[in-house]
Amino acid sequence: MVAAEGTLTGAERPASEMLTGRLSALMFMQFFVWGAWNVTLGLVMQTVGIGNLIGNAFSVGPIASIAGSFLLGMAATRYLTPKMLMVVLHLVGGAILFVLPSLVTPEHGDAFVWLLLGYMILYMPTVGLANTIALKSFGERVDRFPFVRAFGTLGWIASGLIIGWAGLSASPQIFVVAAIVSVALGLYGFTLPNVEADAPRDEGVIRQVLCVEAFALMRQRSFLIFIVCATLISIPLAMYYAYASAYVGAAGVENVGGTLAIGQMSELAFMFSMPWLYRRFGVKPLLLVGMVAWAARYALFAIGDGGDSLWAIYLGVALHGVCYDFFFVAGAIYTGTIANPKGVNAQAQGMLTLFTYGVGMLLGAQVGALLYAQMPEVASIADWQQMWWYPAIAAAAIAILFQLTFRDNSRMEART
The missing domain is CATH 1.20.1250.20 (MFS general substrate transporter like domains)
Known part of the structure; x- marks a missing residue:
């Protein structure tokens, strides 16, 4: 055809x-x-x-x-x-x-x-x-x-x-x-x-x-819950990009750039495993694991220091692949699954970008700035550890909310 x-x-x-x-x-x-x-x-x-x-x-x-x-x-x-x-x-x-x-x-x-x-x-x-x-x-x-x-x-x-x-x-x-x-x-x-292109509409x-047609997708309860959780989980994502390098440096790590590159390598490794994981487990488990990983990462940062707990910092950075791929890559696939039958895939992907890289990241920058402003001018590693507990607890709460409310009925929705 x-x-x-x-x-x-x-x-x-x-x-x-x-x-x-x-x-x-x-x-x-x-x-x-x-x-x-x-x-x-x-x-x-x-x-x-x-x-x-x-x-x-x-x-x-x-x-x-x-x-x-x-x-x-x-x-x-x-x-x-x-x-x-x-x-x-x-x-x-x-x-x-x-x-x-x-x-x-x-x-x-x-x-x-x-x-x-x-x-x-x-x-x-x-x-x-x-x-x-x-x-x-x-x-x-x-x-x-x-x-x-x-x-x-x-x-x-x-x-x-x-x-x-x-x-x-x-x-x-x-x-x-x-x-x-x-x-x-x-x-x-x-x-x-x-x-x-998305089918022209008489509007x-x-x-x-x-993006009225794309926003209409949120009438579906599962997609609405996904968008809300995607926005919320983007808040700690912004905090990682803004403050991880300063925290790693405060812990006494000399090669900050090389250390943070571990996260990108991890992202790449898990990206290649996503096809098998997607076929094997479906959408919801991947999204949930991604959110739990955010909570685990910040908990590791909250206990990591430049001494015996330095391993926690490296492990927290290495979790970036799970944090990003399991939620954002799987989320893009899920969005396409919901939007394709409605003919608004481009709008829906743009809307997902709006809520994650837009609203979520902007909120994350502001929330992170407020938390950072509460620390002393010369922050110790203990000050950093205390700050990381806030996003850790928030990510855990988002994961619980998602687990209790989200149901992957994308196949059924695709036929409507």
């Missing part, structure tokens, strides 16, 4: 090895672009004398996730296919990235933050779009998605290694590296599978912008 001008529907698309390779390249470049500048941006800004704006610069991501998801909801629903939207957003975004290095100066610091926000409004929707293209391309074989998504982690790791090898960690030229790959990805987008522009 043909959807439009030779475009196969997602369920009918053959999941060949060549398709897997093409989508793996997509994910590799998608996250290479982000990782190339995000990891060392704080160091760059501090080096050029605008360290006071680091907080503002790292707030643009969550804000852009919210604004960008509305952009995606409007464009992906009616005006552009996911493939063409990826092309446009990455080509325009690449042009902006080429401009950013000239603004990383004390004289233009504010303009830099504003333009970075504009770039992220374009970039963040492409995270959900990449998921949409991959999931629709695989059709029924969604178990192949975690393997493809693993190449996103490889891209993030590769970007950091290249930036470090080139001696650009403290240079604004990190944006040039990201720009080159962004333009390459925009051009590569023309070769991506031509998956069908006004306001309904499109507000």
